[in-house]
Amino acid sequence: MNILQALFFPPEQPGGVSSMIPFMLERFNKRGWEMELFSLPKRVRGKGTEPVQFTTFDWERYAGHPVVDKYIQTYKDYVWWTKLRMNKSFDLIHAHHPIAALVMKQLYPDKPVLMTVHSSYERELILNGKIKESGPEHKFLTSIYRELEARMDQLLTVSNSFKQYLAEYVQEPERIGVIPNGFDEKRFRPVAHENKIPQLITVCRLVPAKGLDTLLLACAELKKKGIPFVLHLIGDGPIRPELEQMAIELNIYEEIIFYGYMLHPEDFMPFFDVFVLPSRAEAFGSVFAEAALCGLALIGTNVGGIPEQIEHGHNGLLVPVGDVASLTSALEKVSSDRIYRYNLGRVAWDKARKSYSMTRVVQQLKNVYRPYRRTE
Incomplete structure (x- = not known):
């Protein structure tokens, strides 16, 4: 055939x-x-x-x-x-x-x-x-x-x-x-690592639909609470200058690395701790499955196909679209408790390996x- x-x-x-x-x-x-x-x-x-x-x-x-x-x-x-x-x-x-x-x-x-x-x-x-x-x-x-x-x-x-x-x-x-x-299990797989400061990552096109303004506002609240983190933002798009300016104004530019477009983020995604993407719409959200196969804890919005991948509190956390307070709380929870985020990531990997x-x-x-x- x-x-x-x-x-x-x-x-x-x-x-x-x-x-x-x-x-x-x-x-x-x-x-x-x-x-x-x-x-x-x-x-x-x-x-x-x-x-x-x-x-x-x-x-x-x-x-x-x-x-x-x-x-x-x-x-x-x-x-x-x-x-x-x-x-x-x-x-x-x-x-x-x-x-x-x-x-x-x-x-x-x-x-x-x-x-x-x-x-x-x-x-x-x-x-x-x-x-x-x-x-x-x-x-x-x-x-x-x-x-x-x-x-x-x-x-x-x-x-x-x-x-x-x-x-x-x-x-x-x-x-x-x-x-x-x-997803190819050989491309996306966990790697043993230990980060003293929680490493957050998101991979997406930099457009309003991805809700990155909500993410930056939540990260600013996280910094005010004295919780250390680094956000790795992989992707490019029309609102990148706007996001960089927003990061400066929120005093979190030093905590964020803007990588721009990257062909193979899966090569080093496993070395991070938490994948977070507060999308306003997703038919499926492939990058959540990719991050799960890398063993990362997941934080996503309760929209589209994301809840079909994330069972709240079991293999990740779900927050309402555009809800800065809820996203801040979720980030605080996984950033402050290494064992908790490890367990979320382990369960996320197991589900993704079986389902995706x-x-x-x-x-x-x-x-x-x-x-x-x-x-x-």
């Missing part, structure tokens, strides 16, 4: 799809399954010219809005690139982005196409202040879910929480499968793929 994994952009950074698909492909190929990757290079811009049509709604009623126009042009570019570079046939296509899924079904209508919805682009844009809720861009992006339902052979997503989110926009949500992301291993996701996907095997 020859399977194509169709991504959006190339898998060049850790987290989410980029962290999972290449290593998943390697596992499948070692077991005798033929599998290849396909994606749109970031340098391809403005090449496609073919008209775009959807079957369940008229996208042109939303034309003229920047997000919509960019989305449609990217769709055209994906069509152009696929026609240019695709030179072989596949038995099954598994797409990991709506554009990749719809383009593949358009160009190969007789091939089964599966789609995993990994995240909510529209929620991210709203939380980052790029579009308005219920505005034309929001309506366009959420209409894509119904289009996917109508044209895909199977829809999957990464958490029960996100399946519930999708239910508002599709007609038969019960048909959506749930397969949480899987690459072995588990490969087996689940095999069960999804098998019905599409050729019988001849």
Whole structure:
């Protein structure tokens, strides 16, 4: 059986799809399954010219809005690139982005196409202040879910929480499968270490949706209480200057290390003690599973797919979105008690190893793929 994994952009950074698909492909190929990757290079811009049509709604009623126009042009570019570079046939296509899924079904209508919805682009844009809720861009992006339902052979997503989110926009949500992301146990694993001062780490894109302003305010309260810590902030994004200025004004700049973008944070993530990310939205939150596999204690928000990974007080701590006092209390608890945070991290590792291993996701996907095997 020859399977194509169709991504959006190339898998060049850790987290989410980029962290999972290449290593998943390697596992499948070692077991005798033929599998290849396909994606749109970031340098391809403005090449496609073919008209775009959807079957369940008229996208042109939303034309003229920047997000919509960019989305449609990217769709055209994906069509152009696929026609240019695709030179072989596949038995099954598994797409990991709506554009990749719809383009593949358009160009190969007789091939089964599966789609995993990994995240909510529209929620991210709203939380980052790029579009308005219920505005034309929001309506366009959420209409894509119904289009996917109508044209895909199977829809999957990464958490029960996100399946519930999708239910508002599709007609038969019960048909959506749930397969949480899987992670290579060889890349993410604990390392014995001893830090005199608690080392906190977060890994994310520096955008408002990640709630890093809440984290800095909580860290400032932690410093006022006289609790020592170092926060390692890995990632880059448009609000980095704003966060650095905020750290200066809160008198915690000396306690924070801004690393910028890093290709392989898993190489030294195991040497820290606590992973904290107060996101305002997460479909799954892959980086929590990665941190758990490294043996870190977890602190996250009670939103999206995060509570499906963190059982409060058992393998981590959950706090309400935007609640500085609750986040401060959680940070104080894990920072002040080395044994407590060690136990949280140990239980987090055990759960992640059982629930989010690459072995588990490969087996689940095999069960999804098998019905599409050729019988001849």
